[in-house]
Amino acid sequence: MKITKHEVEYVAHLARLQFDEEEKEKFTSQLNDILVYMDILNKVDTSGIEPTTHAIDLTNAFRDDIVKESVGTEVTLTNAPDKFGDCFRVPKVIE
Amino acid sequence: MEYEPVIGLEIHAQLLTDSKIFCGCSTKFGAAPNSNTCPVCLGMPGVLPVMNKSVVEFTMKMALATNCRINPVNRFARKNYFYPDLPKGYQISQYAYPLAEAGYVDVEVNGDKKRIGITRIHMEEDAGKLVHDERSPSSYVDLNRACVPLIEIVSEPDMRTAEEAAAYLRRLHEILVYLEICDGNMEEGSFRCDANVSLRPIGQAEFGTRAELKNMNSFRNVQRALEYEISRQQYVLESGGAVLQETRLWDDSEGVTHSMRGKEEAHDYRYFPDPDLVPIVISEEWIGEIAKTIPELPLEKRERFVREYDIPPYDAGVLTATRALADYYEETVKCSGMPKGASNWVMGDVLGHLKEDKLDITSSPVKPKDLGAMITLIEDDTISGTIAKEVFGEMWKTGNPPGKIIEEKGLTQISDSGALESTIDDVLKANPDQVGQYKSGKEKLFGYLVGQTMKATQGKANPKLVNEILKKKLSAL
Ligand SMILES: [Zn+2]
Numbered sequence: 019m020k021i022t023k024h025e026v027e028y029v030a031h032l033a034r035l036q037f038d039e040e041e042k043e044k045f046t047s048q049l050n051d052i053l054v055y056m057d058i059l060n061k062v063d064t065s066g067i068e069p070t071t072h073a074i075d076l077t078n079a080f081r082d083d084i085v086k087e088s089v090g091t092e093v094t095l096t097n098a099p100d101k102f103g104d105c106f107r108v109p110k111v112i113e
Numbered sequence: 114m115e116y117e118p119v120i121g122l123e124i125h126a127q128l129l130t131d132s133k134i135f136c137g138c139s140t141k142f143g144a145a146p147n148s149n150t151c152p153v154c155l156g157m158p159g160v161l162p163v164m165n166k167s168v169v170e171f172t173m174k175m176a177l178a179t180n181c182r183i184n185p186v187n188r189f190a191r192k193n194y195f196y197p198d199l200p201k202g203y204q205i206s207q208y209a210y211p212l213a214e215a216g217y218v219d220v221e222v223n224g225d226k227k228r229i230g231i232t233r234i235h236m237e238e239d240a241g242k243l244v245h246d247e248r249s250p251s252s253y254v255d256l257n258r259a260c261v262p263l264i265e266i267v268s269e270p271d272m273r274t275a276e277e278a279a280a281y282l283r284r285l286h287e288i289l290v291y292l293e294i295c296d297g298n299m300e301e302g303s304f305r306c307d308a309n310v311s312l313r314p315i316g317q318a319e320f321g322t323r324a325e326l327k328n329m330n331s332f333r334n335v336q337r338a339l340e341y342e343i344s345r346q347q348y349v350l351e352s353g354g355a356v357l358q359e360t361r362l363w364d365d366s367e368g369v370t371h372s373m374r375g376k377e378e379a380h381d382y383r384y385f386p387d388p389d390l391v392p393i394v395i396s397e398e399w400i401g402e403i404a405k406t407i408p409e410l411p412l413e414k415r416e417r418f419v420r421e422y423d424i425p426p427y428d429a430g431v432l433t434a435t436r437a438l439a440d441y442y443e444e445t446v447k448c449s450g451m452p453k454g455a456s457n458w459v460m461g462d463v464l465g466h467l468k469e470d471k472l473d474i475t476s477s478p479v480k481p482k483d484l485g486a487m488i489t490l491i492e493d494d495t496i497s498g499t500i501a502k503e504v505f506g507e508m509w510k511t512g513n514p515p516g517k518i519i520e521e522k523g524l525t526q527i528s529d530s531g532a533l534e535s536t537i538d539d540v541l542k543a544n545p546d547q548v549g550q551y552k553s554g555k556e557k558l559f560g561y562l563v564g565q566t567m568k569a570t571q572g573k574a575n576p577k578l579v580n581e582i583l584k585k586k587l588s589a590l
Contacts, residue, residue: 032381034195071188071386077394083130083167086137086151094147094155094256104146105253108197111243 020053021046116312116350118343119320120272124285125263126295127239127303128171134238134262135162135205135390142301146255154260156200161389168262169393171294172212172236173403175264178288178410179231181216183400187393189236192382197254198241206265208384211235212395218288219412220280229281230269239263270309270320275339279332282306286332287411291436299330306335311356312346321346321356326370328362338363342370414439422452431460438474441481448485451492458484462502466509478512479505487515495519499572533566533574537582540565541590551587559583 023046030037030045037045091104100107133140136153152160169187176183190208216231241256266285272278286304289295297304311323326342329335341363346356361370409417411433418429418439433439438459445455463484467477487508491501496519507518540562541548551558566579 032193032383072388072391074391076391079163079391080166080169081137081163083132083165084137085132085139088138088149089151091145091147091150094150102251102253104148105244105255106147106197107251108254109252110245110250111197111252 019046019050021049114351115315116347117315118273118275118339118346119270119311119313119323120275120278120339121270121309122268122272122278122282123307123309124266124268124282125239125305126175126266126285126289126297128168128262128264128294129296130165130167130171130262132165133260134165134168134236135260138260140261142303144257146253146257149257150259154200155256156202156259162205164390164393165262168236169212169395170403171262171292172234172264173395173400174292174294174407175266175289176213176216176234177400177404177407178292179213179216179218179234179266179285181213181231181234183213183395184210185395186210187212187236187395189387189390190384191387192384194380194382196240197252198243198256198259200241200256200259204238204240205387205390206237206384207235210392212393218281218284220277220284222274222277222280227271227277229271229277229284232267232269234264234266237263237265275336275343278308278339279336282332282335284412287434291408291411293436299332302330305330308335308339308342310339310342310346312343312350321350322358324356324358324370325360326363327360328364334363334365337368338370341368345370408436418442422446422456424452424456428456428460431464432456435474441474441477444481445485445488448482449488449492451488454488454492455485458488458505462505478510479508480512483508483514490515490519494575494577497572497574497576499567503572533570533578533582534586536569536574537566537579537586540569541586548587548590552590559587562587 023042026037026042026046026049030042095101095104095106098106127140130140132138133149133154136151138149138151138154141149153162173183187207188210189205191203192206192208193203195202211233213234214232216234217228218231219226219228221227239258239261241254241259244253244255246253268281272281286297289304290297295303299305306329308326308329309323310326311321313319313321324342324346326338329338342361349356357372360373362373363370414433415426415429418424418432419426422429424432432442441463442455442459445459446452449455463474463477463479466472466479467474484505487496487501487504490496490504491498496504496515500519504515504518507513507522508515511518544562544565547558547561551562562583563576563579566583567574567576
């Protein structure tokens with residue numbers, strides 16, 4: 019096995035996802051299949067090929083430092099599940 | 114056992130761009146909550162960030178000013194975590210390919226120079242702001258600051274005292290401000306500092322377990338927090354305990370650091386390359402263009418002032434505190450030809466009046482040209498130093514040039530010996546007792562007679578001439 023149920027639980031916790039036992043077993047097995055497939059990909063000879071992070075060969079896509087109009091407080095808060103004044107309201111966070 | 118502190122600093126500086134790093138929203142401080150926002154900085158699904166070119170160029174400036182190597186290929190990464198001030202659930206930052214690496218700055222502590230290494234400088238977006246309400250079970254989120262451009266500057270663990278750390282912090286601060294890429298305002302949070310500190314027995318190569326210090330929003334607090342934390346760890350180690358690896362918050366009012374234990378989880382940010390932003394390729398030509406825009410930096414300027422104007426290092430330090438002040442001083446020197454006189458007036462009366470009126474040097478009502486002219490008038494004995502104070506006060510109030518004020522108020526120094534001789538004759542006649550005592554050996558009374566003469570001329574007499582004539586007349590009596 020490439021990945022254990024314990025690791026699935028850990029990643030699920032980081033992603034704030036809750037699974038029951040059956041789902042945990044299922045995802046462990048599915049993620050394992052994906053990782054086994056990576057082994058096949060790893061057999062491809064990539065010596066002399068630069069690692070890349072993108073499929074397209076594009077660099078330096080810039081914009082100039084110019085202020086554009088913002089959407090405003092009202093629009094910003096339209097979808098807020100809870101708000102107070104001009105702010106989103108969330109359960110108390112203590113740093 | 115003797116312990117040695119090991120300190121490293123992480124500094125976040127907000128860049129002075131007009132718009133945010135990945136969208137066109139304004140970065141202005143103090144706007145109504147959630148008004149400088151758009152779908153990109155709110156983290157709406159389906160939007161795409163586009164890189165602000167000025168952010169790259171500002172970061173390159175800092176890299177060059179701190180002797181860093183600029184990496185030819187830059188990539189962005191996602192740092193994944195959940196917090197209410199982070200709309201996307203990840204922060205766009207740089208991880209494996211930061212813009213700059215392996216630099217240094219020199220600092221001075223108690224006259225000794227020390228080189229502090231810089232590990233890396235990278236670009237990232239800021240998070241929003243959380244406002245807590247003591248009386249309610251809620252926190253409030255303002256996303257104006259989300260997506261505002263930051264650079265993070267990570268030092269090597271090269272500092273050994275709280276003082277060195279404060280000196281390094283000041284050096285980076287003044288470089289950022291000189292480059293005009295950060296306003297350096299610690300209270301508004303545009304310049305923030307976290308510190309890593311550990312202790313190890315002297316002579317030991319490995320580092321001890323470190324604590325991370327947060328929540329220090331002034332230079333003074335950084336130094337105080339480090340001093341406290343060093344003695345705390347020393348106490349823990351000496352009493353046989355172990356320092357825990359943890360984050361500790363500085364409490365300004367109590368003057369101590371508190372553990373955040375229990376409120377903190379082990380972080381696992383699962384960085385991966387951001388697929389929405391393409392790599393940034395930086396050519397030698399581009400670096401060359403940016404290098405041309407780097408001004409003379411504070412330390413170089415300081416050393417040049419000492420060399421060129423022959424003023425003490427302390428004075429040079431005061432005069433180069435900001436670029437605008439240094440320019441003001443140099444312009445005054447140019448207009449007067451008197452580096453020493455210029456430094457006395459700028460450091461004394463100009464800075465004093467600015468402080469009193471809560472003004473910035475750029476809005477000083479007295480311009481360098483006029484201050485220079487006034488210093489020249491003192492030098493050629495047109496006015497005395499005492500009168501100059503009065504003239505300067507009037508220049509500050511009216512913004513008029515010194516020549517006009519002197520003429521209008523009739524403040525020209527009396528350098529006509531004929532006129533002074535008769536005034537002094539009057540003074541001697543009016544003070545027979547003092548003259549008698551002087552003649553019988555009480556030489557201190559000479560000063561009194563000079564004072565009386567100055568008073569009789571409303572301070573306008575040339576003091577050198579008064580001394581001369583008075584001495585001559587007294588010895589003739
Ligand atoms: Zn925006």
